[in-house]
Amino acid sequence: MVKSFMPKTLAEALKICDEHDVCPIAGGTDLMVRNHQSAGILPTFTKDMLFIKNIDELTVLEKKDMHLIIGANITLNRLLNWENTPQILHLALQEMAAPAIRNMGTIAGNICNASPAGDTLPPLYALDAIVCLKSIAGERELPIREFILGPGKTALKENELLTAIKIPIGDNNINFYKKAAMRKAAAISKVSIAMTAKKEKDKIVNIAIAIGAVGPTVVRLAEAEDMFIKNNENTGKVLPDIYDVYDRQIKPIDDIRSTAKYRKQVAMNLLHYVYEKCIK
Ligand SMILES: Cc1cc2nc3c(=O)[nH]c(=O)nc-3n(C[C@H](O)[C@H](O)[C@H](O)COP(=O)(O)OP(=O)(O)OC[C@H]3O[C@@H](n4cnc5c(N)ncnc54)[C@H](O)[C@@H]3O)c2cc1C
Known part of the structure; x- marks a missing residue:
């Protein structure tokens, strides 16, 4: 029989993490599905569960020192309705799951689930997001x-x-x-792409492109991004070289949602689309 812990403070939660082998649960929208047994039967958990939803310190949502700070308990829906959410992340949230799931699920849960198809991941990679981690021994950022x-x-x-x-x-x-994906909404990605860039006087001066579900982790290629910037002074000429970098490094797999061939083709098509519609 597993135990449930429902701490009200972060200090209490970290002490529990230190003393017990627990599985944190936020919205439970991944965990409940992952531990699902069959219809009508409650999910089975093998570890003691640490419910973190009652911890107020994890509900921070603010602008501070040139950063947006999003607490681990912030739901996808709250983020969708926050006026400061970066546009690229907002676009991804709009197409993620359905309102009921977005009301429960958190961005922290999407990150910790570490699915290559997690929809907030390409925007977060493109935005150079940092995760803040805490234990009883201290804190670190990655x-x-x-x-x-x-x-x-x-x-x-x-x-x-x-x-x-x-x-x-x-x-x-x-x-x-x-x-x-299979549908416009409430569907898991087969391939996804997030691009954020700065254009000044018709020149790209900054660009980040992140591609999801085409490898074990989100693909972001600094070499190709630098080439996009150089392409400004050398219009069109380096494009085949840029696509070649992506072509060599995008190595998707077959799984229940799609085939490697489809994913590769769609990823390359999306890169062409991004160039034609947004960068050129
Ligand atoms: C019907 C349905 C549709 C969905 N559609 C999509 C979709 O379109 N796109 C998509 O990307 N996902 C989708 N999901 C997956 C899921 O909703 C998201 O990944 C969501 O963001 C998970 O958040 P959560 O708070 O529910 O995570 P939980 O299930 O609570 O946790 C997920 C994982 O993160 C860990 N965790 C959570 N919070 C913390 C923390 N603070 N510290 C350490 N570990 C933590 C948990 O231990 C667990 O391993 C869908 C799920 C369902 C059921």
Whole structure:
């Protein structure tokens, strides 16, 4: 029989994490499905559960020191309705799940679930988001690309909680997000792309492109992004070289949602689309 802990403070929660082998649960929209048995039977958990939804310290949502700070208990819906949510993340949230799930699910849960198809991940990679982690021993921060190690794998230590997500406030003026899935909404991505860029006097001076569900983690290629910026002075000529970088490094797999061939083709098509519609 597993135990349930429902701490009201972060200090209490971190002490529990230190003393017990617990599984944190926020909205439960991934965990309930992952531990589902069959219709009419309650999900089965193998670890003691740490319910974190009552911890007020995890509901922070503010602008501070040139960053947006999003507490681990902030739901997807709250973020969708926050006036400061970066446009690229807002575009992804709009197409994510359905209102009932967005009312329960958190962005922290989407990150910790570490699914290559997690919809907030490409925008968060493109925005250079940072995750804030805390344990009884102290706190640390990691760029999201170092936190997510592979499908379902993160750098979270057993006694740690993700407490917040920090997003640097930027001034990019072009944002694009596209998700290819079975339906327009309430469907898991087969491929997704997030692009944020700054254009000044018709020149791209800053760009980040992140592609989801085409590898074990989100793909972001600094080499190709630098080439996009150089392409400004050399219009069109380096484009085949840029696509070649993506072509070599995008290595999707077949799974229940799609085939590697489809994913590769759609990812390359989306890159062309991003260039034609947003960058050129
Ligand atoms: C019908 C349905 C549709 C969905 N559609 C989509 C979709 O379109 N796109 C998409 O990306 N996802 C989708 N999901 C998945 C899910 O809703 C999201 O991943 C959601 O963001 C998970 O958040 P949560 O708070 O419910 O996570 P939970 O289920 O509570 O937790 C998920 C994981 O994160 C860990 N965790 C949570 N919070 C913390 C914390 N603070 N510190 C450490 N670990 C933590 C948990 O231990 C667990 O491993 C869907 C799910 C359902 C059921």
